[in-house]
Amino acid sequence: MDKTIKILLLLGTILRIGFLLYGLWQDKHMLVKFTDIDYSVFTDASRFVNQKQSPYERATYRYTPLLAWLLVPNITVIPEFGKILFIICDLIVGYYIYEFLKMFKVTSKVMIISLTSIWLLNPFVITISTRGSAESILDMLVMATLYCFATKRLILGSILYGFSVHFKIYPILYSLPILYMLDSNYLGVKAKLFNSARIKFFLLSAGTFFLLTGIMYKIYGMEFLNETYFYHLIRKDHRHNFSIYFYQMYLSMSVTESFFSKILGLLTFIPQMLLIVLIGLYYYKDIIFCCFLQTYVFVTYQKVCTSQYFMWYLCFLPLIIPQSKLMKKPIQAILLIIAWVATQAIYLSSAFKLEHLGQNNYINIWLTELLLFVANIWIIYSFMKNNNNTPIFSEGKINPNKITKPIEYKNK
Template identity: 35%
Template sequence: MNDHRFQRAFPSSPSILSVSVVLRVALILYSEWHDAHSVVKYTDVDYRVFSDATWFTLHPGPGNRAKGPLAKWINVGDPYTRETYRYTPLLALLLAPNEWVHPSFGKYLFAGCDILAGILMHRLLVSVILPRVPPPSRAKPAGPSPPGSSPSQGATNAISRSRQATVLASVHLLSPFVFSISTRGSSESVLTLFVLLTLSCALRQRWTAAAVLLGISTHWKIYPVIYGVSCVAVLRTEPQLRRPSARPHSAVASARQYVETCVNKQTIKFACISAATFLALGAAMYSVWGFPFLHETYLYHLHRLDHRHNFSPYFYLIYLTYPGVSLPGTPLPRWHALVRSPLTSFLPQMALALGTGVVFAGTRDDLVFAWFVQTATFVIFNKVCTSQYFLWYLLFIPLLVPRLDISWRRALAFFGCWMGAQALWLSQAYQLEFLGEPVFFRLWVCGLVYVTGHSLVLGGIIKAYRRRS
């Protein structure tokens, strides 16, 4: 990103935004034509689920009414009448214009969230991240500006940062992975916008707003709760919160001192506001839609047994122990219970996701890096993983690149490893899904390759990260 000639030749930010908007609108219009003329649809099946849930919500009737305590006073339907809808009712309400305006409204909304995320990335890079990037380890520390330096040097640096931010933001805005997911009707872009807004407030020390947004993000989808740990770790290091203390003489004393610094007015306030926001939204949804909301949105994911193939290698073990797969009358070994237990995957996954948040969130400047590592470990070791989940951590790449001390050759090698592991898995998934060949074991081996390859890439990025001294 230090090639100034490349940055000067790169299109301007308004041009990138214009191309991004036109591209997404064109793909949405194409999706309508394609779906009308092809058996294989461009639109994601999840979008049909969202749209159906919206219809059920807006058209209550016999067997389709909300089941919460307040439902008898509110004439509203139950989005969970639509099987496989496992999201907050807010999503179904958000897509109400699908019924009132146009069936593709949701796609335009999701694409718009993509654009807003790109704009927010650009602003964060220009105003917060790039001005605080440490020099490369090979570079000599920059000394004070000489008395005769040009007064326009600051303006020149600002222009350079803006150009660099445009290049980095375009990684998100022009990524086929990003715009294809939103234009196909996936709602991930709404959550990523919430997460980015939370990060923006945290980086700008607007901790109350960050706590509220974290509660909203966690309500929308539960995994952002892991970011609370790194936020607390950063809050304990804020200058106004530091307290002089004696150097600990043992590991136990060090751990006690760490816990004591984590418990202060700011961290307690942040945790309470975030939890209160999450609980208030949950209580509001429960009061209208009752237990189906709790079960489908949260509880279902704790005991979920997904034996369908996905990137996670856990799928094969679940498939072998899934009810109905084993021969009738065959006694089930005890290890089946262990394999099917949610704790088998949940404990190591959460230990890594939370532990990396504590370890890597040294200061506010490290928050982007900590969230990236937390999210990547959460996705890699999740018991269910599809391509959409990759968007959760790829979101942070444009913001993280300025802090990576890495050559283009090594970056391409990492990208090749990341893509190669997926391509290998997809080659076997195609044989299973489209050709009907029994390649479950080979697909499981490819899942192990996926975990190994993506873990190696994550390790390389961790090694390349430069902290601010």
């Protein structure tokens, strides 16, 4: 580990400790708590596990039992153990980002530091982890998976991928582009459609997923499958969130759900899944950009979307910026950032009036969600239009033209 990443990790750690300590103060002295309500859910589930009971005794626990097992020290050691764990995973993601940028031969030291700081020194990212959101665990697993594939550790990468999908189902989106990526460019030799790398990936990742899922099913039964996986297919959250479907779900909560309304709920997955499959087929050679785009589309079209979900695609952002033509279009890049931040701020302002001032402004919230949706579509389109779609792998190794050919940087 070189000096640069050590300094960045140290700064990131100091900031996270500061946010963590501030959060403890706010929780004690202010009406609006800093700690995410989900952290209380995790802790309660861990308490049940510690008492040899099911974590699903805690209403609204919708995660793999592994998370509750991991956080048992919340009960037996200190209540902040989980937050510390999330911070560590958060920092590991930053380390992987730094290593990827070096691997892609970004030649400017200043550029590498700036891009790594997008994650490590980002107050949004820091806040999510220190509030007690577990998203950094999954971000770490996904980044570790891709890093293993990039360094040709196919077996470990496949196992980590299976673990990731078990932990939270959405990384299954990456299965198609990963399978397609394992071609002649990746292997460095002429490869068949059903080559050994693809077979290994399929068997090991699927085997890991089904092994873990089978163990959890053996212990907790059908309740585990219903709460961890099936629930998310039919989930309806009438409380305000970033989804464009929020108002429709809010209105439907007051009537008995018909068969038609259930079908309509499932139909919302069609545009989401169609776009994700098409992106996977078109961008699979540029696997990291592909994962970024698939995740961004998945989050944007979700039936239920909270700010934690943004972490799923933000971890890829520092890795796709160097190859983007937006690097040569600073005005457009700034406008995209403003659009992403401003539309969220407008939404949060309306949500605050509902949540804390008691104003009946559901229509206004929905309109701000539509505005946010349009902004996200513009951002997605801009990244697609300005991506050079250069394959990551060529002749069995990292493509030397991935970064340095499309955009030249001067050494610093």
